Amino acid sequence: MMKKDILICGVGGQGTVLASRIIAAAAMTEGNTVHSAETIGMAQRGGPVTSHVRIGDEAYSPLIPLGKADLIIGFEPSEVVRNIAYLSPEGIAVVNTAAVKPVTASLSGSGYDGSEMTAYLKKRGGCIFADGVAECEKLGSVKFLNILLLGIAAGSGGLGIEKDTLTGEIEKRVPEKFREANLKAFMNGYEIGRG
Numbered sequence: 001m002m003k004k005d006i007l008i009c010g011v012g013g014q015g016t017v018l019a020s021r022i023i024a025a026a027a028m029t030e031g032n033t034v035h036s037a038e039t040i041g042m043a044q045r046g047g048p049v050t051s052h053v054r055i056g057d058e059a060y061s062p063l064i065p066l067g068k069a070d071l072i073i074g075f076e077p078s079e080v081v082r083n084i085a086y087l088s089p090e091g092i093a094v095v096n097t098a099a100v101k102p103v104t105a106s107l108s109g110s111g112y113d114g115s116e117m118t119a120y121l122k123k124r125g126g127c128i129f130a131d132g133v134a135e136c137e138k139l140g141s142v143k144f145l146n147i148l149l150l151g152i153a154a155g156s157g158g159l160g161i162e163k164d165t166l167t168g169e170i171e172k173r174v175p176e177k178f179r180e181a182n183l184k185a186f187m188n189g190y191e192i193g194r195g
Contacts, residue, residue, distance in 0.1 A: 002032050003056030004160050005064045006153075009083045010075025011046050011100050015146030019073065020051035022150060022173060026165045027055045037062035046100065048079055055160075071158040073149050075132070076100045077117035084124070092126050094153045094193070096145065098133035128156055130192055136185065144185035147174075151189020163190060 006023060010016040017038055024034045032055045039050040052064045066085050072093040074080030080095050087093055099114025121127050132149055136142045147170060153159045154166055167183060174182045 001057060002027070002030070002160050003058055004054075004071070005059070005069045005088075006053040006055070006071045006073065006159070007064055007069045007083055007086050008051040008053070008073045008075075009079040010049055010096075011079065012040070012049055013046065014049070014075040014100070015143070016049045016051055016075055018173065019146040019150050020053050022166065022169045023053050023159065023161065024055075025173070026161045026169045027053070029165050029169065030161060033057050033059070035059050035062040048082070050079075050083060071153060073153050075145060075149060077114040077121065078112075080127075081117045081120060084121070087126070092128060092156065092158050093121065094128045094130070094149055094156065094158065095121055096132035096149060097129050098131050128152060128193065128195075130189075135188060135192070139181060139185055139188070141181070143178075144182055147182045148185040148189040148192075151186040151191075152193040153189075154186075155190035155193020156195075157193075 008016050008020050024036045027034045035054045037052045052062055064086055068088055069086040070091045072087050074093055074095045077099055080093055097118050130152055132145045133142050135148055136144045154163055170182055
């Protein structure tokens with residue numbers, strides 16, 4: 001039995017909930033006990049979305065305690081910074097460096113581009129960085145970001161779930177017309193994660 005605490009964070013519309021459900025289902029398929037919970041704040045308006053996935057018999061609460069996450073999958077750099085206190089000293093974070101400008105920054109004319117957040121995370125260490133949007137644009141749509149980042153996490157070894165189990169769950173949960181492209185995004189991410 002595996003023990004793994006995974007936090008997924010991003011903003012509404014990026015597919016964080018689907019990614020967490022694929023991870024949870026794949027872990028259960030491999031015979032693990034799984035607890036999960038989502039914290040969604042104004043998600044439909046581009047607000048923060050955080051999912052906790054706890055794998056193993058020792059997880060009595062669906063919420064990961066501060067400093068205990070083995071892995072953070074971050075869809076947006078400022079959301080990773082906001083949740084970095086959850087990461088254990090030995091944990092790793094997969095970080096999409098492409099920023100999503102918050103509504104407040106858009107309204108104020110702020111020039112937020114995520115570079116300060118990425119620089120902070122680079123100094124901190126323990127992170128794998130990828131411009132997920134640029135990688136997805138090669139595949140024809142940024143809508144594959146969640147699956148690409150899932151692939152990076154799997155390829156890095158940070159997920160601890162077999163590649164075939166994850167692709168099986170993607171096949172079950174993604175509509176047929178998008179399945180092939182999502183599987184390609186996963187494999188591209190997997191190769192990035194392997195470094």
